[in-house]
Amino acid sequence: MKIDSNKKIEVKTENEDNIVNITDLVQNTLTNSGVKKGFILLFLQSTTSSLTVIELEDGLLGDLPRALGRIAPKSIDYEHEKAYRDGNGHAYVKSSLMGVDLAVPFKDGLLLLGTWQQIVVIEFDIRPRNRSIIAQIVSE
Numbered sequence: 001m002k003i004d005s006n007k008k009i010e011v012k013t014e015n016e017d018n019i020v021n022i023t024d025l026v027q028n029t030l031t032n033s034g035v036k037k038g039f040i041l042l043f044l045q046s047t048t049s050s051l052t053v054i055e056l057e058d059g060l061l062g063d064l065p066r067a068l069g070r071i072a073p074k075s076i077d078y079e080h081e082k083a084y085r086d087g088n089g090h091a092y093v094k095s096s097l098m099g100v101d102l103a104v105p106f107k108d109g110l111l112l113l114g115t116w117q118q119i120v121v122i123e124f125d126i127r128p129r130n131r132s133i134i135a136q137i138v139s140e
Contacts, residue, residue, distance in 0.1 A: 004033055004137035009042075011131045013049065013123035016091070017065035021056055022133070023118045026104070027111055029135050036109045038139035042102045045132045048091035048125040050098035055116040064122070068094050091124035098122065 007029050011020055030040055044051040054060060071094070078089025102119065105112045113119070121131055 001038075002139045004035060004139065007033070007135040007137070009133040009135055011121050011133065013121065013125075013129050013131060015128060016123060016126050018123040019054070019056070019061055019064075020121045020123070021118050022121055023111070023113070026119050026135065030106055030111065030137065031109060033137050034109075035106075035137050035139045037107050038137060039103050039105045040111070041136040041138065042104070042119070043134045043136075044100040044121060045134065046095065046100060046129075048088055048095050049100075049121055049123045049129065049131055050095050051100055051102050051119070051121055051133065052098055053102065053104075053113070053117045054120055056118045056120070057116075068097070068124075071097065086126075088124075088126050091126070094124040 009022060009025050009029060011022055013020055026040065026042065042051055054064065072090045074090045080089035080092060081087070104119065123129060
């Protein structure tokens with residue numbers, strides 16, 4: 001097993017519940033590495049957004065934020081708000097529940113995603129953000 005050097009993928013989000021497709025950015029990072037087989041580890045350097053795989057379909061793009069809003073609604077009291085008063089206590093909870101890392105296998109230099117799978121960043125914070133994803137390529 002060989003670990004390639006870390007690469008950084010930069011993403012700008014627009015607002016809360018913004019879902020940004022980064023599949024092409026991840027594939028380009030992989031293609032530029034020249035590695036043909038292994039897996040790519042992705043780590044989002046954030047505590048108020050998440051990294052996941054989803055089908056980019058209009059219904060799901062609305063369903064996921066609504067479901068997470070029922071689990072961690074903005075309207076309840078968060079201890080974080082007592083300390084910082086920044087209106088985003090719910091964002092930390094959602095990020096913790098969804099996670100910030102992902103491992104995707106690849107073969108012949110192509111991500112082995114299913115037909116309907118796209119890699120996305122989901123923003124939970126209440127304002128636009130610049131997000132960084134560390135990509136580490138592991139080859140055989």
